[in-house]
Amino acid sequence: MSEKRTFSPPVVVGAVSLLTIFAVLCLTVFALLSLSTVQADQRLSDKSFAAVEGYYAADCAAEEILAQLRAGEIPAGVTAYEGGLYRYGCPISDTQTLVVEVAVEDTDYTIIRWQARSTADWVADDSLPVWNGGSMQEE
Numbered sequence: 411m412s413e414k415r416t417f418s419p420p421v422v423v424g425a426v427s428l429l430t431i432f433a434v435l436c437l438t439v440f441a442l443l444s445l446s447t448v449q450a451d452q453r454l455s456d457k458s459f460a461a462v463e464g465y466y467a468a469d470c471a472a473e474e475i476l477a478q479l480r481a482g483e484i485p486a487g488v489t490a491y492e493g494g495l496y497r498y499g500c501p502i503s504d505t506q507t508l509v510v511e512v513a514v515e516d517t518d519y520t521i522i523r524w525q526a527r528s529t530a531d532w533v534a535d536d537s538l539p540v541w542n543g544g545s546m547q548e549e
Contacts, residue, residue, distance in 0.1 A: 468502040472498070480519055496513075
């Protein structure tokens, strides 16, 4: 009695399943990275918009003060010096001011300084250990 046994290869689903899981995992990671990049770009865009808006508001206020000076009026907050030299500042943000120095003679004027200047206190960052030039060995 000879029984014939036929050999059928097993269905290989393990490799295909692992490949599918790996592909879905990679796509999920890329989607999350894209989302975090978009959020960071949005924050940067908002900060940039606020900085530009603040600068142009200060620039407009400085131009209005300059127009008053050219008309012969000295508005509040303007410091007058000898020789028709005037100095004033317009706030851009909490940490910046637009500083303007202008020389006015009748209706003619010369802008000496039109500069955004930081008003924040500078604090040194000492959190990184920096080599001071001494020996590298601990004593």
